[in-house]
Amino acid sequence: MDELLQQLLDNISDAYDKSAGYIVYDLLKAFAIVMSDYDSEFERLKTLYDVDKLTGALLATYVYQRKGIERNPATHAIGTLLVTGSGTINKGDLFETDSGIQFQATETKVISGSGTVAIAAVLAGEIGNVGANQITQMPVTLSGITSVTNPAPTYDGFAAESDDSLRERYYLAVRTPATSGNVNHYKQWATSVAGVGGVKVYPLSRGDNTVTLVIIDQNKQPASAALVAAVQDYIDPNSEGLGYGQAPIGAFCYVESAVALSINVSVTISKDSNYTDAQVHDLVVRALTDYLKSIAFESNYVSYAAVGNVIYNCEGVLDYSNLKINNTTNNVSIGDKQVAVLGGVTIA
Structure with missing residues (x-):
């Protein structure tokens, strides 16, 4: 405020008394006090035009409005439950760990003696990634079912995309334009699938009109079969080149996990x-x-x-x-x- 007041005073002729307590000084000081608040607001507003300084919802809005890129949401961990007993598991039936992390059946299945059921975590995010033999509880008794457990860890529960990742995808779109199924287009398609943390593109990998994508997950680990399938289905279902995914007609895409x-x-x-x-x-x-x-x-x-x-x-x-x-x-x-x-x- 003092700096602004001095600038205002310097622009008033010395023919006027600019001493403190006189009208010129007092009027300009009042104006400087008000404008100093606006000055701070102007500085804040300038940051809204700098993508490197934006975070959270402001960053997501900025990126979406300019490039149509949406933040990848958190995903629900998935896995398989081994069920013992004779009865029916209905889609939506709940199971949980001793610590209360809940999972629900994603299919309806009749169990006779024993069988497996696909499950997904109720809450999205990494909380749903639990170790083997942790899901052993049934919050609600299921008729004929005596016990449950998960023989293998659940997986593919990922947190919502970070600001850094979203900003990186924005810069990829800005600096390496994606057009007509070029390499950059495949990169953008793959990384827009929730859970993908990196991709390499190999054009003509299996002959003319083919491309292979090698992906890793959000944790920079080899991608699961489910994540590979999700990317494959999004870009070119069944690698048929029929144009039912993002890839153009006649482009055969093959998605693999890194080793x-x-x-x-x-x-x-x-x-x-x-x-x-x-x-x-x-x-x-x-x-x-x-x-x-x-x-x-x-x-x-x-x-x-x-x-x-x-x-x-x-x-x-x-x-x-x-x-x-x-x-x-x-x-x-x-x-x-x-x-x-x-x-x-x-x-x-």
Whole structure:
């Protein structure tokens, strides 16, 4: 406010008394007080035109209005329930874990002795990804059904798309225009499917008028069969090239998951005495997982130096030695259709 007041005073002739307490000064000060509030509002409004400064609903609105791109919603984890007994499981019947995470049947099925039923989490997001044999409760008794469990973990429960991911897709659309089924078009189609975290496009991979897409999920892991199927169905159902998906007629698209390249790390660590061995192990695992996510589909190798730096900068780590990645002290190459995922971490 003081700076604005001084600018106003400087623009008034010295023929007038501009001292504090005189009418010119008092009028301009009142005006400056009001305008200083507007000035702050103007600065705030300017940020609405900078996509890098927008977040949440404002970012989603900005991106949708300019490019028609919508934020990918959270998805419901899916899985299979092993049911024991004789009776009918109806679509919508509820099951849950001991901690109360609920799932519902997504199909109606008659069970005789035992059988399997497809399920989906009631709540969307990562909360629905539970371990094997965790879904064992029936909140409402189902006639003839004696027990349930999930032999395998549930999967594909993803959080709503992050601001960074949405902003990245916006820039992809702005900087690499998608037209007539070009490479950029396939990238945009694939990443618009909820749960997809990256895609590589291989034109003419199986001959003329073909394209192969290799995808990873939102967590930078190999995509599940269900996610692959969702992308396939969206772009070119059954790879028939009939134009029933986003791909144009005559374009045969084949969607695959990236293949996991397991990265096993062994290292000797000098740890801070304020941390337990288990805490340091968990922190190192988390940091290495984040590093591998950051290079997924971005780098063709796992850097030995970068892994060492990640470990060294972990909380609880004072120093390290004897680092090996997949039993070597070299960079580890990542194949063209591979994604590096953390395997075992051994700390001595």
